[in-house]
Amino acid sequence: MFESRGALGVLRNQRPGTHGVGGMELFFDLVYVFTIIQLSHFLLHHHSWQGAAEAAVLFAAVWWGWNYTAWAMNWLDPQHAAVRVLLAFLMLCALGMAIAIPESFGDRAWLFVGAYVTFQIVRSTFMVLAFRGQQMGRNYAQLLSWSGIASVVWIAGAAAPEEYRLAIWALAVVVDYAGPLVGFWLPGVGTSDMSTWPLDEPHLAERSRLVFIIALGESILILGGVLLEAELTAAVVTAAVMGFCAIVILWWLYFSARHGNAAHEAPDLDQASQVARAAYAYAHAFMVAGAIVAAVAIELVVAHPLDNEGWPVALTLSAGPALFLLGNIVFVAAHTGRAPKSRIVALILLAVVLPLNALLINLLAGAVVTLILLGLLLATVTLRQSSRPEVPAH
Structure with missing residues (x-):
């Protein structure tokens, strides 16, 4: 991949597509299991x-x-000792962020x-330092x-009074992402x-698949946690099965061979x-965020299936799939130059049913959103099957 292993001798030297995700990278992702749990609980509270x-x-x-x-x-190179030390240190930083999340806009802002x-x-x-003397060294310096x-800007937000922190940190996000x-x-x-x-795209695709699975895993953890504490009435069990189906549908859509982050050219x-x-x-920022919000929606519905909590639950129910679909549209457009019509139609339907869901009990509102996702999945599978070339009989 590079003519040399860099000034520190820590760079990979394989060609793109010839190396998988290293064990240290998987270890690094473990801290994000806890981080995603913290984020979903923050939104719930x-x-x-x-x-x-x-x-x-x-x-x-x-993200x-x-x-x-x-x-x-x-x-x-994930096998190099210096890289492993770096990732371990970054894990510690990520853990510090996760611990601070519940009071990040208060006492733990710093x-x-x-x-x-x-x-x-x-x-x-x-x-x-790793790329010193190379073009990539200049890139990373910028x-x-x-x-x-x-x-x-982030530091200014921590130093500012709490009532201004959100606005200043939002500006910091704009700078980072711009x-x-x-x-x-x-x-x-x-x-x-x-x-x-000179990016190795297949490696980054695999890393993204793994972190999305972690985000979906939070939905499973939340669902199981709620069921441990709840009385298993018919409504609760129905909501739990429906929530599980929604998780499976999001997974299926994400790994769709037609419009997902499955193996592709x-x-x-x-x-x-x-x-x-x-x-x-x-794009994956939206998809992972969608999975986190979907986990929150599942807990709200399973914990109170027969309540009518109006717009807050209705918005949360639609927001999770909508964020996922928005990210999926950007993902497909980046690879093909075209936005998938089926995802756009599903986005419109999620917006259209919002007033209706605000009037329904949580269980029925969740059912409406799940049916939209199921319809999208069936359309995706059908289009996938119909687009396969016919194999001539021998």
């Missing part, structure tokens, strides 16, 4: 517009830390920001500069073109980095 906005900001930071690390591991800023700066600095600018879109432009330096990032090397930026950095 702050079930309001402000709580949703705060959860979105927290998720954006958590960006994982995303940049996943990209870095495209180029780093813990969350300190862990996140350290996470971003240390990793990017390591990459600059990325490091943008992370530094965003870090100033960096790749403008090529990490710096005055007097210019941009870092995506063609100069990798883009040309010239376009791989540009496709990956849209498909994995941004």
Whole structure:
């Protein structure tokens, strides 16, 4: 993949597509099991517009830390001792962020920001040193500069009064996420073109599949936890089965051979980095967030199936699948240049049924959303079967 193993001797030297996900990368993802649980519980305990906005900001930071690390591991050798130490340190930072999440907009703001800023700066600095003397070293130096600018805003938010924290941290998220879109432009330096990032797209696709499975796993954990405490009435059992079906449908849609992140033909090397930026950095942020919100919706319905909680539950029920579908649309468009019509129709239906679901008890509202997802799945499977070429009989 590279002519040399870099200044620190920590770079991979395989060609793209020839290496899988290393054991240390899987170990690193373990901390995100706890982090996703913390995020879903935060949203459950702050079930309001402000709580949703705060959860979105927290998720954006958590995701960006994982995303940049996943990209870095495209180029780093997971067997090298220095890389393993780096990932272990980044795990500690991610754990600090997760611990801070419940009180991140209160007493633990400095813990969350300190862990996140350290996470971003240390990793990017390591990459600059690893690529010293190469084009990628220049690229990562520009990325490091943008992370530094965003870090100033994150720190300013932690230092500001609590009533201003959300707005300032939202600005920090904008700075963080805008960096790749403008090529990490710096005055007097210019941009870092995506063609100069020789990415191994199949490796990043596999990393994204694994983290999405972790996000879906939170739904299973929540469902099991609620059932342990609940009286297993007919309504509760029905809601649980329906929630389980929704999880399976989201999994099936995600791994759809037609419009999902299943095994697919990798883009040309010239376009791989540009496709990956849209498909994995941004599209997967929506899909993983959708899985987390879906977990929250499942708990709300299973815990109170016969209650009518109006718009809060109706919005949560639609928001999870809607976020997933929005990410799926961006993912497919990045790979094919076309937005899948079936996903767009499902998005419209989720919006249309919102007023109806606000009037229904939670169980029936959940059933309406699940039926929309089931219809989408059936359409996807049918279109997949009909698009297969006929095999001539011998």
